[in-house]
Amino acid sequence: MNATFWVISLLMVLVSLGIILPSILRKPKFGVEDLRVQNVLIAKEKLKELEVELKTERISKELYDKRKEELETALLNDTEQSNTEIKEVKHSGSAAWIVAIITPVLAVVMYIVLGTSPELLSNLSLAQSGAAGSGQTAQQQTQMSPQVMAEKIAARLEEEPDNAQGWALLGQTFMQLKRFPDAATAFEKSYALAPDNAQVMFRYADSLAMANNGSLEGKPIELINKALIIAPRDMTGLWLSGMYAEEHGDNKKALSQWTLLYQVVNGTQYQQPVMEMLLRVNGKVDKKNQVDLAALGNAPVGSSTTSASTSAAVRVTVSIDKSIQSKFAATDTVFIYAKAMTGPPMPLAAVKKQVKDLPVTLTLDDTMAMMPSMKLSKFQKVKIGARISKSGNAISQAGDIKQELVNISTTNSSAVSLLLGGATGSSKLSVIPSSKTKQTTKQTTKTNSSTTSSRSVKLKVDLDPTLQSEVSPSDVVFIYASAMSGSKMPLAVVKKQVSDLPVYLSLDDSMAMTDSYKLSGFAKVKVGARISKSGGVVATDGDLFNEVLNVDTDSSQPFTLIINQRKGSKK
Numbered sequence: 254m255n256a257t258f259w260v261i262s263l264l265m266v267l268v269s270l271g272i273i274l275p276s277i278l279r280k281p282k283f284g285v286e287d288l289r290v291q292n293v294l295i296a297k298e299k300l301k302e303l304e305v306e307l308k309t310e311r312i313s314k315e316l317y318d319k320r321k322e323e324l325e326t327a328l329l330n331d332t333e334q335s336n337t338e339i340k341e342v343k344h345s346g347s348a349a350w351i352v353a354i355i356t357p358v359l360a361v362v363m364y365i366v367l368g369t370s371p372e373l374l375s376n377l378s379l380a381q382s383g384a385a386g387s388g389q390t391a392q393q394q395t396q397m398s399p400q401v402m403a404e405k406i407a408a409r410l411e412e413e414p415d416n417a418q419g420w421a422l423l424g425q426t427f428m429q430l431k432r433f434p435d436a437a438t439a440f441e442k443s444y445a446l447a448p449d450n451a452q453v454m455f456r457y458a459d460s461l462a463m464a465n466n467g468s469l470e471g472k473p474i475e476l477i478n479k480a481l482i483i484a485p486r487d488m489t490g491l492w493l494s495g496m497y498a499e500e501h502g503d504n505k506k507a508l509s510q511w512t513l514l515y516q517v518v519n520g521t522q523y524q525q526p527v528m529e530m531l532l533r534v535n536g537k538v539d540k541k542n543q544v545d546l547a548a549l550g551n552a553p554v555g556s557s558t559t560s561a562s563t564s565a566a567v568r569v570t571v572s573i574d575k576s577i578q579s580k581f582a583a584t585d586t587v588f589i590y591a592k593a594m595t596g597p598p599m600p601l602a603a604v605k606k607q608v609k610d611l612p613v614t615l616t617l618d619d620t621m622a623m624m625p626s627m628k629l630s631k632f633q634k635v636k637i638g639a640r641i642s643k644s645g646n647a648i649s650q651a652g653d654i655k656q657e658l659v660n661i662s663t664t665n666s667s668a669v670s671l672l673l674g675g676a677t678g679s680s681k682l683s684v685i686p687s688s689k690t691k692q693t694t695k696q697t698t699k700t701n702s703s704t705t706s707s708r709s710v711k712l713k714v715d716l717d718p719t720l721q722s723e724v725s726p727s728d729v730v731f732i733y734a735s736a737m738s739g740s741k742m743p744l745a746v747v748k749k750q751v752s753d754l755p756v757y758l759s760l761d762d763s764m765a766m767t768d769s770y771k772l773s774g775f776a777k778v779k780v781g782a783r784i785s786k787s788g789g790v791v792a793t794d795g796d797l798f799n800e801v802l803n804v805d806t807d808s809s810q811p812f813t814l815i816i817n818q819r820k821g822s823k824k
Contacts, residue, residue: 299324316449316483323418399429417446421453424460433464433739444476454480455489467741469497486517495530500791504537512544529748532599533788548631565618565630565663567591567602571639572612574674577654583609586645589671591617591635593627594659601629608641614668629663637661639671646726646752708761708773710734710745710804711811714782715755720797720817726752729788730816734760734778737802744772751784757811772806780804782816794821 300321307317403426410419424439440457447453458476462469469477474497481490495510508531515527528546535543571589573581587610590603602621606613617637622628629635640655649655656671714732716724730753733746745764749756760780765771772778781800783792792798799816 313483399426402426403430414442415446417443417450417453419443420446421450421456424456428456428460428463431739433460436460437464449483451480451484451487451490454483455487458493459489463739467739469493486513488514488517488523491517495534499534499789504534505542508534508538508542508544512549515549545631546627565632567617567629567635567637567661567663567665568614568668569617569637569639570612570614570668570670571606572670572672573608573641574672577674578608581608581641581643583607586642587611587613587639587673588642589613589615589617589639591629591637591661591663593632594634594636599627601627601632601635611673632663634660635663637669637671639673641673650752708775708806710760710772710778710780710806711758711809712760712780713755713757713811713813714749715813715815716751716784716797717815717817724751724784724786724797726750729785730754730756730782731785732756732758732760732782734772734780734804734806736775737777737779740770742770744770744775744778775806777803778806780814782814783820784816792820796820 303317303320303324307314403423406419406423406426410416410423413419420439420443424436424443427433427436427439437457437460440453440460443453444450444457454476458469458473458480461476462473465473474494477490477493477497481487481494484490491510491514495507495514498504498506498510511527511530511534515524515531518524518527531544531546531549535546569589571587585608587606587608588603589606590600592598592600602617602619604615604617604621617629619628619630636657636659638655638657640649640653642650642653644650654673656673658669658671661669712732714730728751730749730751731746732749733743735741735743745760745762747758747760747764760772762771762773779800779802781798783796783798785793785796787793797816797819799814799818801812801814804812
């Protein structure tokens with residue numbers, strides 16, 4: 254054996270080590286230790302959710318303790334399994350080091366003893382490759398797609414078919430993939446294993462409805478009603494139950510469910526939409542069954558002093574600044590009103606005057622209330638305002654001028670002053686912008702603010718002139734975006750009046766009814782507008798409407814939607 258042979262042999266050994274060592278030394282991108290940390294974080298998050306559910310009385314203390322124990326047990330099992338895997342990976346790494354050192358030495362010894370044996374060297378090479386490969390078993394992808402996650406969960410459930418939480422997780426993953434029938438099957442198995450889990454019931458009902466074009470008929474509503482017995486203050490359950498009741502004409506039950514829902518969401522972003530739902534159904538039931546929405550939505554004046562309530566009033570003087578008086582006609586309408594500081598925008602008291610009556614001093618009290626349940630005496634603090642309207646419309650129009658004072662006591666005998674067109678203490682003067690100005694402002698605000706998604710639908714909505722005589726200015730206009738298939742729940746919705754048309758607007762996630770069902774989750778949507786004389790959220794024969802399909806939510810190009818069809822008739 255000459256020097257050349259040894260040089261070549263040494264080079265071959267170095268090349269072999271160059272192939273093996275990187276595999277040994279490379280740190281796994283996503284090993285079992287990372288998985289263990291992730292499991293702990295997930296467990297902590299689930300525990301927080303359980304604590305919120307307990308605090309809001311969505312689950313009982315017994316059910317909370319049971320789920321917490323199940324969570325701790327599952328976490329312990331995962332931790333023990335991770336420890337075993339870590340040991341296996343360490344052993345595999347040690348074996349790779351031994352093979353990496355022994356292989357070249359053994360190759361030389363065997364060569365000296367046996368000579369060059371192609372079969373032997375081939376076998377050694379295979380062993381070397383296998384050892385190096387075994388050292389990489391802990392490497393995982395840093396991110397897991399819902400599809401991959403579903404496959405992994407399904408594989409584990411083959412070994413643990415009695416894991417109720419696993420089936421629920423698989424169902425939730427299928428919901429993300431919009432595989433609604435598969436989600437329903439998974440939730441069905443979870444429900445069979447955990448029949449007292451209200452959250453599983455709600456999700457099972459939701460998946461069944463989504464698999465059946467959004468219909469809650471049959472099994473879904475049965476599950477919702479059963480789950481509400483266990484978790485009577487669940488937001489999703491109350492909303493769906495009320496919606497089902499209203500669709501079937503049971504306005505009394507819808508009012509009852511949504512009244513409880515309002516108490517759950519009070520102080521959140523859902524407060525105003527729920528109050529609007531309550532205002533709608535409250536007017537559809539007998540007076541004896543109506544709810545005092547003012548007392549529900551705001552802190553009422555103490556009922557122990559009845560005389561104080563009945564004497565609640567605000568004395569106000571309204572005048573106009575001489576610098577703007579020439580811009581208005583003497584017969585232009587002046588609305589003077591009191592509103593709640595928060596909650597529904599309906600006036601608690603209102604009176605109508607004309608510009609020629611200014612300055613005027615008057616008293617706003619319960620005799621000027623628009624609804625028995627929305628009175629001035631129900632509130633300790635209110636907002637006082639005045640607005641000049643050239644059109645005489647109760648809805649603000651472009652060019653109107655208004656002035657408001659906030660935090661005005663309803664039991665203070667001192668008069669307050671409003672000067673239209675001038676500064677008055679803490680009052681706020683504003684000129685109502687045109688529809689185009691509103692749209693420009695809204696789009697600018699949306700662009701500059703931090704949003705979860707840039708997806709939106711920009712459009713102009715108008716009414717066919719030939720149908721103008723069939724509607725009144727106060728008729729309600731619903732403008733919405735919904736999924737092309739599945740649930741009928743709007744992804745984004747806004748309510749206007751016929752007097753607002755034409756209107757320019759942008760539908761986006763800020764108009765979603767729930768956090769889990771938003772416009773940003775869909776590439777294509779259905780966009781529509783409907784005029785309802787009843788103001789009902791459910792379409793009825795005679796409503797005027799129009800819809801556009803396959804609207805791209807990622808397009809910045811606005812389009813025009815003309816309301817030109819009548820529900821229940823062929824165009």
